[in-house]
Amino acid sequence: MSSPRLRRRTPEPAEHRESLAAALDEVAAESFFACVESPGEDASGDAGAWLCVDVGFGGAFGGELRVVLPEPLARDLYCAFLGCEPDAVPLERELFDLVGEFGNMVCGRWLTRTCGRRQFQLRAPAVRRDGSPAVDADALCVAINGQPAWLRLRFEDDA
């Protein structure tokens, strides 16, 4: 229970690097049977088309999580999630739905761990293609199953 006299402090994205990485690890392992590692040199190659999902959140504090990953990785995650053959080709709407759910799970897990007893709300994920995404300076760069991906948090100014 916080006093209304106390102003909430807007968190800094860097404060949440570890907890965001932990949330990603858990989601990747538990539902997608995927391994998250530090990005190696071989994980930064040309991955073709990229998909980007933004998941907005509010409640204890407001902001947005962005997850960016190459389309081949999204297809791998789709097949692992549904237990289908690795060469299965999902429709675009299925791939977008999967990427949205992936972002939703990472954001929800991170907020659940971060907010404690405080309530939060998640907005519907917005997924789009991104031809050549520039990696944000404060992004968390990883390799998922050996393929590059990055995540970054933004917080709304609480002023």
Next chain:
Amino acid sequence: MSEREPGTGRPISLLIVDDSSTMRAMLKRVVELSGIEVAAVHEAANGLEAMAVLERERIDALFTDLNMPGMTGIDLLRRIARDGRWPHLRRVVISTDGSASRRAEAGGLDVQLYLEKPLRPEVMRDVLAEIAAAHP
């Protein structure tokens, strides 16, 4: 867990409510692979669609997400609880929101189990087995 319907001797019917078609497909796949005898698996993309299914089908267990457009899972559970026509319906929440406050809110709406996403398939399988066992 007192809402049992013993002695019906029929396979269970399920309703999966989630705005993600991929999540619904994953849960259906776990049901298929579980080996548990299931009469039907119905789907709905939000609370409103779920209410329509409940009105026309006999459903034994409801698995619902919370954060959905149209009618949320909490609104759906509230409506079911207030209506009173489905006293034997098993209610399970599957949500990315694992906060204590949301769990408490769902607990006040006759929810028997609250599962957090990401959900391990084996957890879902165990829950199905428990529901089927309570429904001989």
